[in-house]
Amino acid sequence: MDQADVVIVGAGHGGAQCAIALRQGGFTGSVVMIGREPEPPYERPPLSKEYFAREKTFDRLYIRPPAFWEEKDVHLHLNTEVTAVDPAAKQVTLSNGKTLGYGKLVWATGGDPRRLSCPGSDLAGLHPVRTRADCDQLMGEIDGGVKNIVVIGGGYIGLEAAAVLTKLGCNVTLLEALPRVLARVAGEELSAFYEKEHRDHGVDLRTGVAVEGLVGEGRVNGVKLADGTVLPADAVIVGIGIVPAVGALIAAGASGGNGVDIDEYCRTSLPDVYAIGDCAAFAVEYAAGTVMRVESVQNANDQATCVAKAILGDEKPYKAFPWFWSNQYDLRLQTAGLSVGFDQTVLRGNPDDRSFSVVYLKGGKVIALDCVNMVKDYVQGRKLVEAGASPDLAQLADASVPLKELL
Numbered sequence: 001m002d003q004a005d006v007v008i009v010g011a012g013h014g015g016a017q018c019a020i021a022l023r024q025g026g027f028t029g030s031v032v033m034i035g036r037e038p039e040p041p042y043e044r045p046p047l048s049k050e051y052f053a054r055e056k057t058f059d060r061l062y063i064r065p066p067a068f069w070e071e072k073d074v075h076l077h078l079n080t081e082v083t084a085v086d087p088a089a090k091q092v093t094l095s096n097g098k099t100l101g102y103g104k105l106v107w108a109t110g111g112d113p114r115r116l117s118c119p120g121s122d123l124a125g126l127h128p129v130r131t132r133a134d135c136d137q138l139m140g141e142i143d144g145g146v147k148n149i150v151v152i153g154g155g156y157i158g159l160e161a162a163a164v165l166t167k168l169g170c171n172v173t174l175l176e177a178l179p180r181v182l183a184r185v186a187g188e189e190l191s192a193f194y195e196k197e198h199r200d201h202g203v204d205l206r207t208g209v210a211v212e213g214l215v216g217e218g219r220v221n222g223v224k225l226a227d228g229t230v231l232p233a234d235a236v237i238v239g240i241g242i243v244p245a246v247g248a249l250i251a252a253g254a255s256g257g258n259g260v261d262i263d264e265y266c267r268t269s270l271p272d273v274y275a276i277g278d279c280a281a282f283a284v285e286y287a288a289g290t291v292m293r294v295e296s297v298q299n300a301n302d303q304a305t306c307v308a309k310a311i312l313g314d315e316k317p318y319k320a321f322p323w324f325w326s327n328q329y330d331l332r333l334q335t336a337g338l339s340v341g342f343d344q345t346v347l348r349g350n351p352d353d354r355s356f357s358v359v360y361l362k363g364g365k366v367i368a369l370d371c372v373n374m375v376k377d378y379v380q381g382r383k384l385v386e387a388g389a390s391p392d393l394a395q396l397a398d399a400s401v402p403l404k405e406l407l
Helices: 013-024 066-071 132-143 156-167 188-200 247-251 297-311 375-387 393-397
Strands: 003-009 031-034 074-077 082-086 091-094 099-107 111-113 148-152 171-176 204-207 211-217 219-225 230-232 235-238 242-244 259-261 273-275 280-284 290-293 323-328 331-337 344-350 355-362 365-372
Touching: 003 013, 013 031, 013 297, 066 074, 082 247, 099 297, 132 235, 148 156, 156 171, 156 188, 156 235, 156 323, 171 219, 188 204, 188 323, 188 344, 188 355, 188 365, 219 235, 331 375, 344 393, 355 375, 365 375
Parallel strands: 003 031, 003 099, 031 074, 099 273, 148 171, 148 235, 171 204, 259 280
Antiparallel strands: 082 091, 091 099, 111 242, 211 219, 219 230, 280 290, 323 331, 331 365, 344 355, 355 365
16 A cells, blocks of 8 residues: 555554544545554553553553454554655655655654663663563563662653552662652642652652763663762663654654644644644643643543544544543542642642642632542542632632532
């Protein structure tokens, strides 16, 4: 096949959902999905959770059984990347040198793990946690006797990895350059809670520390901090964010900076080219119109459905509600909304009980909630966010008052 009605670049959550939604919507044209990994589409969040902890085998991570794609006449080009886009000719160039024409192009590439730039960053033993291959390699090293592991980055990926590694019996040190973990996505209450949890579970968690370099001969055996301290490290996990994989689109003339820019219909500035998921930057309704990328399965899936409907002739603006989750130890964190620009927080419950919520407000209105082992707050609180509610703060802080009564 050298031409397809719809070409989807990226075989993650967004790419898979777009193909599924097209077929479910009755699309009968040709669909090609291009993925650079050898596996058909699979779920990413369990990689740093259940899969890493050996609680789920990989075959349970498939978004659909491998045979599904052939049954739905979705052609998979795996182990393949798009190296160039020609919007005038409406074709993409593949890593095998071939070209593929498209009627509509959907860019769903996500991002590449951000890499360290310090001395020693080319040593063996450094691991991102982004793909199955990443996890398999690290799991193999642990099975081979690796015990001392340094995690660089105190975001959700780093914290989830630290929780699993501790459970596997490793000696874990977690380093965060900012004064607290989760500093970019959560308030101080949640940061303090997770710092205490990890330390109580034996993680040597250090904040406000800078990594000067990695040491070792061929393979890492230590992490050198700016104060001269060298931490022993048989392996290092690097969880410092992603770089949106949009180089080919930007080179083709698409507008973008931190990702590729899309409008309210997920369209890029190139004709007949859409972008969805982690690589797409847009004006987020639930963040007062702030242009940003939203890295979540929910966003990727909902934008994919939005694009599929547009291709099917039912074009509507993207307005999905943002939500997230994280599993660490026996803690289930559920987040509703986006806390971007919050100017006040209200704590519901007691963190010492390991069941509480942090409510984020801006100008007196509820804009987001972080709920730890508080499912009712999460379910009812998202309605406060959707309504832009301005509840009484004393009642909001009273965990015995159901949030649904504050609408």
